[in-house]
Amino acid sequence: MITKLFDAMVAYYSGDARRIAHFVKVHGYARAIGLMEGLDEQTQFILEASALVHDIGIKVCEEKYQSTRGDLQEKEGPAIASKLLLDLGFTVPVVQRITYLVGHHHTYTDIIGADYRILVESDFLVNLHEDEADEKTIRTVYERIFKTESGKRLCREIFAL
Numbered sequence: 001m002i003t004k005l006f007d008a009m010v011a012y013y014s015g016d017a018r019r020i021a022h023f024v025k026v027h028g029y030a031r032a033i034g035l036m037e038g039l040d041e042q043t044q045f046i047l048e049a050s051a052l053v054h055d056i057g058i059k060v061c062e063e064k065y066q067s068t069r070g071d072l073q074e075k076e077g078p079a080i081a082s083k084l085l086l087d088l089g090f091t092v093p094v095v096q097r098i099t100y101l102v103g104h105h106h107t108y109t110d111i112i113g114a115d116y117r118i119l120v121e122s123d124f125l126v127n128l129h130e131d132e133a134d135e136k137t138i139r140t141v142y143e144r145i146f147k148t149e150s151g152k153r154l155c156r157e158i159f160a161l
Contacts, residue, residue: 002048004088009052012059012084019058022126027051029122029154036150039114046094047115050101051122053081057102070106078103108145121151125158135159 006027013019030051034044057077058068065072078099085095101119111117124145128138138159146152155161 001088001090002045002052005049005052005085008084008088009056012056019055022130023052023055025126026054026119026122029125030118033118033122033148033150033154034114037114037118037148039118043113043115046097046101047118049085049090049094050098050105050115050119053077053084053098054102054105054119054123056081056084074103074106111147114148117147118151121146121148121155125151125154128155128159 009023010020013023027048030047031044034047039047055073055077057073057075057080060076060080061068061072064076081102082095082099085098086092090098097115101116104116105119105123108120111120124141127133128141133141138155139161142152142155142159142161146155
């Protein structure tokens, strides 16, 4: 199912190498952190699927609002993700959790669940690099966002903290 979703997301972003590279990197970090943290099979599956579709609302936001703001992605993304996931045969309970994560992945308060926590950490690992964040920003994010031991270790090693 993850491979089918990966293929569907590449097709969804066809011609947009930057967006494809982003979700591939977020998925890679999410997969690795989830495995290092010992997630159960179902949570790992939800995490990986969420990582692939987390920014699915960005295209609609650019067209509709001429913006990629996180709150707009959280508003528009869940419905698009839900349709895609259901079309691919994902179960309703799994789709509900994934769309919750898509609809909250830019909300950094009340993070409940390892899948949510790791998705946020993985997205930050990629965004800090892609945005060429300075050391002060990286340290602030590290202190405020990173909670898993694996995510913290990766952040320290990637950014030489």
